[in-house]
Amino acid sequence: MITLFSVDWYLISIIFFIGLYCMLVSRNMFKQLLGLQIMSKACVLAIILCGAATNNVNLSQAIAITMILMEVIAVLAGLGLILKAWKITGCPDLVKLSKLKG
Amino acid sequence: MMTSLLAYLLIPLSSAVIIQFLKKNDKLADIVSNVSLFAGLLNISYLIFNPQNVRFSFASIADNGFSLIMVLAIYLIAFCVSLFSSGFIPRTKNKHNFYSLLLTGVAAMCGVVISLDFFTLYIYAEALAIVSLAMICYEDNERGAEGAVKYFFLTLPGSVFILTGISILLFTAGTFNFLNLQSIANSGPMSTANMVAVAFLCIGFLIKAGIVPFHTWLIDAYQGAYSPVSAFLGGIATKVSGAYAIIKIVMIFKLFESTAGRISEALMLLGAITIIWGAIAAIRQKNFKRMLAFSSISQTGYIVLASGLGTPLAVLGAIFHLFNQATFKGTLFLNSASIEKSAGTTNMHKLANLENSMPWTTWTSIIALLAAAGLPPLSGFWSKLVIVLALWEEGAKGYAFLSLFFMLVTFAHFAIIQKKIFFGKKAADGEKSREMPVFMLLPVVLLSMIIILAGIFFPHVYSFLMQAVTRNML
Numbered sequence: 421m422i423t424l425f426s427v428d429w430y431l432i433s434i435i436f437f438i439g440l441y442c443m444l445v446s447r448n449m450f451k452q453l454l455g456l457q458i459m460s461k462a463c464v465l466a467i468i469l470c471g472a473a474t475n476n477v478n479l480s481q482a483i484a485i486t487m488i489l490m491e492v493i494a495v496l497a498g499l500g501l502i503l504k505a506w507k508i509t510g511c512p513d514l515v516k517l518s519k520l521k522g
Numbered sequence: 523m524m525t526s527l528l529a530y531l532l533i534p535l536s537s538a539v540i541i542q543f544l545k546k547n548d549k550l551a552d553i554v555s556n557v558s559l560f561a562g563l564l565n566i567s568y569l570i571f572n573p574q575n576v577r578f579s580f581a582s583i584a585d586n587g588f589s590l591i592m593v594l595a596i597y598l599i600a601f602c603v604s605l606f607s608s609g610f611i612p613r614t615k616n617k618h619n620f621y622s623l624l625l626t627g628v629a630a631m632c633g634v635v636i637s638l639d640f641f642t643l644y645i646y647a648e649a650l651a652i653v654s655l656a657m658i659c660y661e662d663n664e665r666g667a668e669g670a671v672k673y674f675f676l677t678l679p680g681s682v683f684i685l686t687g688i689s690i691l692l693f694t695a696g697t698f699n700f701l702n703l704q705s706i707a708n709s710g711p712m713s714t715a716n717m718v719a720v721a722f723l724c725i726g727f728l729i730k731a732g733i734v735p736f737h738t739w740l741i742d743a744y745q746g747a748y749s750p751v752s753a754f755l756g757g758i759a760t761k762v763s764g765a766y767a768i769i770k771i772v773m774i775f776k777l778f779e780s781t782a783g784r785i786s787e788a789l790m791l792l793g794a795i796t797i798i799w800g801a802i803a804a805i806r807q808k809n810f811k812r813m814l815a816f817s818s819i820s821q822t823g824y825i826v827l828a829s830g831l832g833t834p835l836a837v838l839g840a841i842f843h844l845f846n847q848a849t850f851k852g853t854l855f856l857n858s859a860s861i862e863k864s865a866g867t868t869n870m871h872k873l874a875n876l877e878n879s880m881p882w883t884t885w886t887s888i889i890a891l892l893a894a895a896g897l898p899p900l901s902g903f904w905s906k907l908v909i910v911l912a913l914w915e916e917g918a919k920g921y922a923f924l925s926l927f928f929m930l931v932t933f934a935h936f937a938i939i940q941k942k943i944f945f946g947k948k949a950a951d952g953e954k955s956r957e958m959p960v961f962m963l964l965p966v967v968l969l970s971m972i973i974i975l976a977g978i979f980f981p982h983v984y985s986f987l988m989q990a991v992t993r994n995m996l
Contacts, residue, residue: 436686443679452675456682463685470693480692483641487685490648494681497652498674504659505667514675517668 428469436462449502449512453495460491530562530593531632534600538625541618548617552608555621559601559628566594570986587990588773588841592635592766595848598972599757600628602965606856607750609962610863620660624754627653631762640691640698640723643770644684647730647763651677654759658747669746676739680729687722694719700774707775720775721785724768731764733826734796737819744815749859752811756818757852761844765825769840772829773994789830794924796823801931810858810868810943813935814851817894820932821847824925828909831916834995838987839908846893846901846976853890853969857883860958860966861943870939874946880957884944886966891940893973895933901976904983 435458442455464484471480502512509516537558544551569575570590604624611617630653633646655674659666691698694715695706706716732740740760744752768789771777777786800820807813821843828840860883861876862868877884893902906929913922957963976983 443675449671449675456675456678459679459682460685463682463689466686466689467692470689474693474696476692476696483688483692486641486645490645493652494648494678497655498678501655501659501667501670501674505671508664508667514671517664517671519664519668 425469425473429466432462432465432469435465447514449505449514452514453498453502456498457491457495460487460494464488464491527589527593527632527636530566530597531629531636533558533562534625534632535629538622538629541622541625544618548613551618551621555604555625556601556608558625559597559604562628563594563597563601566590566597570594587986588769588994589635591841591845591987591990592762593632595845596628596631596635596758596762598969599754599848599852600624602852602856602969603750603754603757606753606859606962606965609959610750610859620657623653623657623660627657627754627759631758634762635766638700640684640688640700643767644681644688647684647767648681650759650763651681651730654751654755657751657754658743660751661748665746666748667746669743672739672746673743676736677730680726680736682726683722683729684726687719687726690715690719690722700770704774712775717785720771720777721788723771724785724789727764727767727771728792728826729764730760731768731822731826732760732819733764733792733822734799734819735792737796737799740819741812741815744818744855745809745812749811749862750856753852753855753859756814756855757848761822761825761848765822765829765840765844768826769829769837769844772832773837773991776995777830777832786830786832790827790918790921791830793823793825793827793830794921796820796826797925797928798823801928801935805931805935805938808870810861810870810873810939811855813870813939814854814858817932817935818847818851820928821851821894824906824909827921827925828912831912831918831921833912833916834988834991835908835915836912837995838984838991839905839912841991842901842908842983842987843905846905846973849969849973849976850890850893850902853886853966853973854894856962856966856969857887857890860962864956864958870942873943875944877944882957882963882967886963886970887944888940889970889973891936893977895936896929897933899974899977901973901980904977904980 439455439458439462442458443452446452446455464487467480468484471477505517506512537554541551541554544554604621607620611620627650630646630650634643634650637643637646655670658673659670688698694713695703697703729736744756747755797820800816800823804813804816804820807816825840825843828836828843858868861873864880865873867873893900896903896906906925910922910925913925
C-alpha cells in the first residue's frame with residue numbers, strides 16, 4: 421500500500437512539473453493556460469490520492485468535484501480574456517503585451 | 523440567539539442578480555447597488571458599535587471580531603467605490619454590468635472572511651480572482667487587457683499552490699477545518715509534514731497578496747485597471763485574498779511559538795524585503811497610479827512582517843494596518859481616478875498645482891498620504907507604532923529599525939507627490955482641471971474622516987482589536 425502511494429505521488433509530481441515547465445517556457449497564452457490546467461489536474465489527483473490513503477474518500481471526492489467546477493470557470497474566464505487580448509494585439513504572444521511602464 | 527454573518531454574503535449576491543434585469547434603467551441600477559451596500563454598511567456598523575454587543579464582547583455573534591472588522595472594511599470600500607462610480611462611469615458604458623461585478627465581488631470577499639475552513643476560503647478567493655479579472659478589463663482597451671492577462675497568469679498559479687497545501691493537509695492532519703487545525707496546533711509541536719503544508723499555503727497566499735518576488739502582476743493590474751476598479755482592488759480585494767489569509771494562518775498555527783519558527787522567519791524576511799523594495803521603487807515612478815501600487819506593496823510588507831512575528835500584539839498591529847490600508851489606499855486610488863478624469867493624465871510630470879482647482883481632492887489626498895506615511899494623530903501612525911513596538915518587544919531590533927527607517931522613506935516619496943501634483947507652479951494639464959461633483963467627493967471625505975477618527979479614538983479601537991485577537995488565538 422505504502423509503496424503504491426509513493427509511486428502515485430511520484431507520478432503526480434511529474435505531472436505538476438510538466439505543467440510548471442509548460443508555463444515557464446512558452447510565450448503563447450494558450451499554451452500557458454494549458455500548463456496551468458495540467459498543474460491543477462495534478463492537484464485534483466493529489467487530493468483524490470490523499471483521501472484514498474487516509475480512508476477519507478467521501479471528503480476528497482466532494483472536493484475534487486468542486487475543484488473541477490472551479491477549473492471550468494477559470495478556463496472560461498481565461499479563454500475569454502485571451503481572445504480579447506488577441507483581438508487587441510493581433511497575436512496570442514504574451515511578450516507583445518508590454519504597454520504598461522512607469 | 524446567534525447572529526450569523528451569512529446575510530452579508532447573500533444580499534449583495536441577490537442584488538447583483540436583480541441589477542442584471544435593469545438594463546434599460548441606469549439610474550435604478552445606481553440606486554439598487556448603492557442602497558444595498560449602504561444598508562449593509564449601516565447594519566455592520568450597528569453590530570460593531572451597539573453597546574450591548576460591546577458589553578458582552580460579541581458573544582452572541584457566531585464569528586469572531588476579526589471577521590466583523592473585515593466585513594466592515596469590505597462594505598466601506600465597496601460602498602465608496604459604488605458611490606464614486608455612479609458619477610464616474612458615463613451612461614453608455616453598461617453600468618449595470620459594473621455594479622453586478624462589484625456586488626458579486628463583495629459577496630465573494632464576505633465569503634472569504636466568514637469561511638471556517640481552507641477549502642471554502644480557496645473557493646471564494648478563486649471567485650474573487652475571476653470577478654476582479656472581469657473588472658480589470660471592464661474598459662475595452664489594451665491597458666486593461668494587459669493588466670488582466672498578467673493578473674490571470676501570475677495569480678492563478680498561487681491557487682495551485684494553495685490546493686497542493688490543502689491536499690497535503692488532508693493527508694497529514696485529515697482535516698482543514700480551522701478549529702480542528704487549531705486544536706492540532708495546540709496539542710503539541712507541529713510535524714514536518716504539516717509544516718510543508720503550511721509552507722505551500724503561505725506561498726500561495728503570498729502570491730495572491732503580491733509580496734516581492736511575486737509582485738510583478740500587481741503593479742500592472744493596478745495601473746491598467748479601469749480607475750474605480752483600482753480602488754476596489756488596491757483598497758480591499760487583494761488584501762482580503764492575500765494578507766487576510768496570511769494573518770489567519772498565523773493565528774491558527776501559532777507559528778512563532780511552535781517548531782515552525784522557520785516559516786515565521788521566512789515570512790518576516792519576505793515582509794522586510796517587500797517594505798524595502800516597494801518604498802525604493804515607488805520613488806522612481808512617474809505615474810501616480812503606478813507609484814501608489816508600489817507603495818501599496820510596501821504597506822502590505824508591514825502586514826506580512828508583523829504577522830510573521832506572530833505575537834498577539836503584532837497580529838493586532840497587522841489587522842489594524844490592514845483596515846487602515848483599506849481606508850487610505852481607497853482614498854488615494856479614488857482621488858487618482860478623479861485626477862485622471864479631470865486633468866486627463868496621471869503622469870506626475872504633467873500635473874501641478876491642483877490645490878486651487880481641486881481643493882477637496884487635494885486635502886483628502888494629503889490626509890491619506892500623511893496617514894500612510896505615519897504622522898501621529900492619524901490612524902496609520904498607530905498601526906505602524908504597534909508593529910514597531912511588537913518587533914522591539916520580541917528582540918527583533920533590526921526589523922524594528924528598518925520599519926522606522928522606511929516609514930521615513932515613505933514620508934519622503936509622499937512629500938515628492940504632494941509637491942509635484944498638488945502644489946507648485948501651474949502646468950498646462952492642471953489648468954483645465956475642475957473639482958468633481960459632490961457625489962464623487964462624498965466617498966473620499968467619508969474615508970478621510972474615518973482615517974482621522976480611527977486615529978483619535980485609538981484606545982477604543984485597541985480594546986476592540988485586543989478582544990478579537992485574544993479570542994482568536996486562545
